[in-house]
Amino acid sequence: MADPASPVVRLDGVEHRFGAVRAVAGVDLAVAAGECLGLVGHNGAGKSTLMHVLAGTLRPDQGALAVQGEVLTGRYDVVVAQRQGIRCVFQEFSLCPNLTVAENARILHPALTGFGWRAQAGRLIGEALDRIFPGHGIAAGDVVGDLSIAKRQMVEIARAFTVTDVPVRLVILDEPTSSLDAMVAGQLLAFVRSFTASGGSAILISHLLGEILGTADRIVVLRDGQVVATRPAAEFTRDSLVAAMGSVAKAEPGARPAAAAGRAGTGARIRAQPARQTDGQELVVHPGEIVGLAGLAGHGQTDMLLQLFAAAGRRGGRTLVAGEVALVAGDRQADGILPLWSIAKNITISSLRRMTRFGLIDPAAEQALASEWQARIQIRTPDLEHNILSLSGGNQQKALFARALGSAASILLMDDPMRGVDIGTKQEVYGIIRAEAAKGRSFVWYTTEMDELAHCDHVYVFRNGRIVADLARSELAEEKVLQASFAEAAA
């Protein structure tokens, strides 16, 4: 049973797969009572998956899990986690927008029943808010949907620290400050310190390395689903943390001759500024260039691509896009696949204008285009007339590449298109991208994978919706990209 000397939670050899991808590949992790553990790592390092395992929302495929010395492997889920006093604040909001702050607090506390539960819940959440964020300006009767993002985040955090029948032992905070301003973030971090000083435990995930270094007692670095470093926070510096997160800078694979000099010259196909850019930094793309958009996920790269896509149909405006564009979606289900159609129809949809004769689509031309790209990009199917969903995920993605590459577009926008694609397919597609660029097509390629940047002639690093670094091929190094992605607002 519960043993005060053992760690609050302990993971041994935990593994979790999504299909063929090992998101968490054998992690040992323990959090002691009264400890604040910092967890860092690049996108896809496995941080969120690991936290979902701790929260009970994902069941690990392998490995053991113990809470307070009690082994709970196989019996652990969200309800058990709640009963053990483990609380989570995830990046995705979990509050119900149609309910009030007090009603949302009640959801976590089944013990609040009977007459006057609303007032009790209101007092509970109000006290937590007062303790963590003095002067927060949130009333228990406010409807969550009417609150600003920052205030919603504050309620979400405060709710995790409310107590009725079960004491709070461990709070997981996944990017808790991403939507808070500096002052409120400071209040939160100070509270986390006092919470751990009084015996509680916390796991803090943040891409603001200063927060981690200043708040955590111990820092664990994840890379490719594995723990690559565990040390007291005092032994890390910003630079050593960045170095631990990234793989060692390496020679460029498949190097290609640098694009012709004279980037500053005229003849750019694209000139654009992100909407939130305040200095004069521009995104510039020339014919035949592969331009990479880097940085942490969700920092404005996809918005940039959509801005370019929307600007292509228009003249004038601040965004120059000279040429037809096609987009390769990364989120296949939401942005790419037309699920009722055959593979062939999915490929040809962006090229129909060329195949129309006397107002009618020419079936022979359609067939020809689909077959040509099936051969070139090797879509593995016995029949292009089969439904698109009969393909594996990687082959569906190839069909989307075929749709864009087969169109007349001179500019291809790629929205992290290799998500969940196996390595063999990737290599095939990289080859085609290079070949098409050599023929004069331009590519704007948002990727969260460091290795893919090596295929780019030029890389722009995004942070908070702005371009913060502009790296030519010769200057490209993983550490520079990481440094720029993680730089503090104050630094």
Add this chain to the structure above:
Amino acid sequence: MAAEPAWQRLLAQPWLWSYLAAASVWAATIAFTQGQGGGQVLTAAFTFAAFFVIVGIGQMFVVTLGPGNVDLSIPATMTLAGTLAMRIMDGHEALILPGLALALGCGVVIGAINYGLIRALRIPPIIATLSSSFLIQSTAIWYNRGIRIKPPPALAEFATAQVAGVPVLAVGVILLTVLMHVLLTRTRYGRAVLAIGQNQRAAGLAGIPVDRIRLGTYMLCATLAGLCGYVQAGFAGGAALNMGEEYLLASIAVVVIGGTSVAGGNANVPGLWGAALFLFLLVTMLNTFGLGAGIRLVMTGIIIIAVIIAASGRQRAR
């Protein structure tokens, strides 16, 4: 897959069921009358089904745009277009074509207004077209004031003409149906409508001008409603304020029974005819059986629901 026998492919056609339903209802009717009047029943069925099909085509394109897309202003548009055209023509045969142009133009404008409400004010289509239909109907009432003006004789003749028991109007509408089938399956516009109905966001990112296509579709639907109002007024000897009444349910029922997916992205033109014939023949059958009006309505409702359930169950099974 490829070696599938022909009969199996035929069974998989979504329009098949509506024709089977129509044929069995017709068979039940003439069995009851012991073969009496089977031909007349068919002639009448094709005449009235033609009207259902005209509005059904437009509704089908709108429904195919995806969940939530529906045009409830069809009856009001029919009434206004019929009323306007009849009053302008005022029985003069020389004005038959200008009157037709007016009825169609009336539809074009109403379609544009409908989509304007949907897009600019972000009102769901079901609310937008319902509220616009009140405005349209009120305009018709204000303009018509209960006077019934006869159509030009040539128009009335055309609308009711038969050659060897075959209604000329039905032949015309069959031609229109073929045209619309080609529009749906062989043109870029048709592809765009089907793509938007599957996933509007993906369609936009594949380069389809989503707004223009949706606007065009609402305009097409209202224009066909205008056409139907014009022909119907010619057929019935004038425009009446309640002439569109039964077309609200009928336009939707014809689409659904005909095998078009309510979830969008999958449409079916041939099925419209089977469904329209079925709807008319069903009422005829219940009349022939001598059932009272109340029972008739209840039976109509139950049978329509049964056919829709059968059709959707078959689609899930595929």
